Amino acid sequence: xxxxxxxxxxxxxxxxxxxxxxxxxxxxxxxxxxxxxxxxxxxxxxxxxxxxxxxxxxxxxxxxxxxxxxxxxxxxxxxxxxxxxxxxxxxxxxxxxxxxxxxxxxxxxxxx
Amino acid sequence: xxxxxxxxxxxxxxxxxxxxxxxxxxxxxxxxxxxxxxxxxxxxxxxxxxxxxxxxxxxxxxxxxxxxxxxxxxxxxxxxxxxxxxxxxxxxxxxxxxxxxxxxxxxxxxxxx
Numbered sequence: 001x002x003x004x005x006x007x008x009x010x011x012x013x014x015x016x017x018x019x020x021x022x023x024x025x026x027x028x029x030x031x032x033x034x035x036x037x038x039x040x041x042x043x044x045x046x047x048x049x050x051x052x053x054x055x056x057x058x059x060x061x062x063x064x065x066x067x068x069x070x071x072x073x074x075x076x077x078x079x080x081x082x083x084x085x086x087x088x089x090x091x092x093x094x095x096x097x098x099x100x101x102x103x104x105x106x107x108x109x110x111x112x
Numbered sequence: 113x114x115x116x117x118x119x120x121x122x123x124x125x126x127x128x129x130x131x132x133x134x135x136x137x138x139x140x141x142x143x144x145x146x147x148x149x150x151x152x153x154x155x156x157x158x159x160x161x162x163x164x165x166x167x168x169x170x171x172x173x174x175x176x177x178x179x180x181x182x183x184x185x186x187x188x189x190x191x192x193x194x195x196x197x198x199x200x201x202x203x204x205x206x207x208x209x210x211x212x213x214x215x216x217x218x219x220x221x222x223x224x225x
Contacts, residue, residue: 033213042116042202042216088155090214098209099145099168102155 004032004089004103012109019076021106023089024069030092032065033100034074037086046074046087079110113138118203118217125224130191133220137184137205143167144186145214146178149200158201160209161186167209190222198224 007022023032031050035043049056049065049072056063062075076083086105092098117136125131137144145168146158157170161180178188184205190197200221204214 030211035214035216040200040219040221042218043204043214045213045215048213092211097168098211099157099160099170100209100214101157102147104154 004091004101006087006089006103006106008106009104010107010109012111013079015079015081015110015112017079017110019079019083019108019110021074021087021108023072023074023103025072025089025091025093025103026070027091027096028094029067030094032063032072033090033092034061034063034072035088035090035102037088037105039085043088076108079108081110081112084108084110113140116203116205116215116217118201118220120220121218122221123223125193125222127193127195127224129193130189131193131222132187132189133201133203133222135186135188135203135205135217137186137203138215141205141207141215142184143206143209144180144184145204145206145209146186146188147202147204148172149202149219150198155202158188162209193224195224198222 004025033048034046037043088105090100090102143162145160148156160168180186200219202219204216206212
């Protein structure tokens with residue numbers, strides 16, 4: 001079963017623009033993580049935000065977490081063609097016994 | 113450190129056969145998780161092993177099984193293959209499991225004909 005749902009499912013932007021992806025989840029969480037996947041390859045961990053944190057930055061990435069709304073967003077600033085990939089949120093929920101459950105992902109296309 | 117290694121990279125099998133996939137985690141990582149990825153269902157959790165014990169299990173039939181060895185390497189086995197088992201199977205290792213970031217291999221692409 002999916003815990004997280006990403007929105008939008010697909011996003012197409014021009015290089016240099018910002019990209020925002022949203023993730024909603026259903027149950028209380030210990031932490032939420034974002035991953036990137038290039039076509040046909042494994043996922044790469046981007047950032048982890050704990051339930052008691054509201055915002056986290058890593059380079060051009062900014063993640064926010066609103067536990068009252070059970071939602072998170074990933075902002076990629078000044079996007080590049082190399083950012084073209086699928087982005088997934090994943091939750092470590094209270095009742096998940098430590099397993100990470102992934103959403104369906106957002107497919108981001110950055111045009112040069 | 114070397115990353116997570118999955119073998120083989122591609123596999124073609126016939127319905128009814130069985131298959132074994134292998135995963136070598138990052139050195140020092142004791143948790144290994146397996147995921148099935150398909151276009152329709154997305155990433156589905158199969159199971160997690162920690163120190164040779166299955167710690168978590170997803171909602172897959174008993175045809176899907178796994179194990180972990182004392183060196184943390186893991187294998188997963190699928191018996192009596194069905195067409196719907198065609199997928200990208202991803203292995204991920206971590207220090208502790210869900211509390212820590214997962215490091216993924218590039219997966220094994222299984223095609224069942």
